[in-house]
Amino acid sequence: xxxxxxxKTEVLSAFQxxxxxxxxxxxxxxxxxxxxxxxxxxxxxxxxxxxxxxKFVVVQNKExxxxxxxxxxxxxxxxxxxxxxxxxxxxxxxxxVAGSDYIKRMLDDVQKLPHEIAQAKRENYDHFLKTSIAIxxxxxxxxxxxxxxTYIALGxxxxxxxxIGIDSCPIEGFNRAKIxxxxxxxxxxxxxxxxxSVMAAFGYRLHAPSDKTRRCAQEVIEWVE
Numbered sequence: 001x002x003x004x005x006x007x008k009t010e011v012l013s014a015f016q017x018x019x020x021x022x023x024x025x026x027x028x029x030x031x032x033x034x035x036x037x038x039x040x041x042x043x044x045x046x047x048x049x050x051x052x053x054x055k056f057v058v059v060q061n062k063e064x065x066x067x068x069x070x071x072x073x074x075x076x077x078x079x080x081x082x083x084x085x086x087x088x089x090x091x092x093x094x095x096x097v098a099g100s101d102y103i104k105r106m107l108d109d110v111q112k113l114p115h116e117i118a119q120a121k122r123e124n125y126d127h128f129l130k131t132s133i134a135i136x137x138x139x140x141x142x143x144x145x146x147x148x149x150t151y152i153a154l155g156x157x158x159x160x161x162x163x164i165g166i167d168s169c170p171i172e173g174f175n176r177a178k179i180x181x182x183x184x185x186x187x188x189x190x191x192x193x194x195x196x197s198v199m200a201a202f203g204y205r206l207h208a209p210s211d212k213t214r215r216c217a218q219e220v221i222e223w224v225e
Contacts, residue, residue: 010163011159011163014159014162014163015159015162016212017162017165018158018159018161018162018167018168019167019205019209019210019212020168020169020170021078021167021168021169021201021203021205021209022077022078022169023077023078023081023205023206023207024078024081024082024083024167024201024203024204024205024206025081025203025204025205025206026080026081028083028203028204029083029203030083030084030166030202030203030204034164034166035058035084035202037160037164038157038160038161038166038202039056039058039157041156041157041159041160042054042056042153042154042156042157043056043153044156045152045153045156046152047149047152047153048145048149049121049125049128050106050111051096051102051103051106051125052106052110053090053091053095053096053146053149053150054088054089054090054091054149054150054153054197055088055089055194056086056087056088056089056153057086057087057088057089057183057188057189058084058085058086059085059086059087060084060085064186064188065079065080065085066079067182067186068085068174068179068182070178071174071175071178071179071182072171072173072174072175072179072199073173073174074171074172074173074174075171075173075174075199075201078169078171078201079201081203081206082169082201082202082203083202083203083204084201084202084203085199085200085201085202086157086199086200086201086202087179087183087196087199088150088153088154088196088197088198088199088200089183089189089194089195089196089197090143090146090147090149090150090194090195090196090197091146091193091194092143092146092192092193092194092195093136093139093142093143093146094192094193095193096129096142096146097126097129097136097142098122098123098125098126098129099122099126102193103122103125104122107121107122129142133145143195146197147197147198150197150198151197151198154170154198154200157200158170158200161202166202166203166204167202167203167204167205168200168201168202168203169200169201170198170199170200171198171199171200171201172198172199174196174199176195176196179196180195180196183196
């Protein structure tokens with residue numbers, strides 16, 4: 001068994017290795033097993049109440065990648081060269097309210113909670129949305145709240161990739177409305193239930209990155225005791 005210090009070193013090394021890769025080597029492809037592992041770390045990621053407001057769409061079709069590039073200026077280089085390209089979708093507010101069919105299915109069929117416990121959890125969740133964080137009356141805030149949860153899954157996938165020497169790049173440089181329209185027109189996304197959250201590219205770097213720079217720990221960490 002790997003000792004704790006070795007694991008810590010491996011994880012920190014992965015963070016040092018990871019950088020936002022702009023140009024991937026188009027001749028190097030991620031194996032199916034390795035990408036399945038990356039996807040699994042996303043699937044197993046935590047979410048508020050365990051309601052998983054995400055869907056991971058892996059776009060390998062070259063024609064569709066070209067169409068995406070028209071409305072995703074921040075992803076054009078990666079769309080051309082990345083081994084794997086992912087679009088993360090987020091559930092719309094209508095699915096994320098406590099009384100939705102989606103939440104009912106999550107409680108009953110996925111989490112498999114007894115009726116009484118499921119009902120109590122639904123009521124608690126309803127109070128959370130309406131009173132604790134008070135966002136249910138603002139669809140835009142509701143959607144952005146769900147999007148923030150997808151970034152937990154994204155972060156886990158980026159780290160998981162780095163741990164096995166795979167490069168990545170999270171991407172927000174796209175026209176959300178146009179990409180939503182395109183995905184709906186292509187039959188990839190149901191616009192009644194989903195909207196785009198973020199994109200990510202995965203592959204193997206073509207060029208060595210610059211040295212990583214970060215503010216020192218004293219600037220970003222404060223202890224309150």
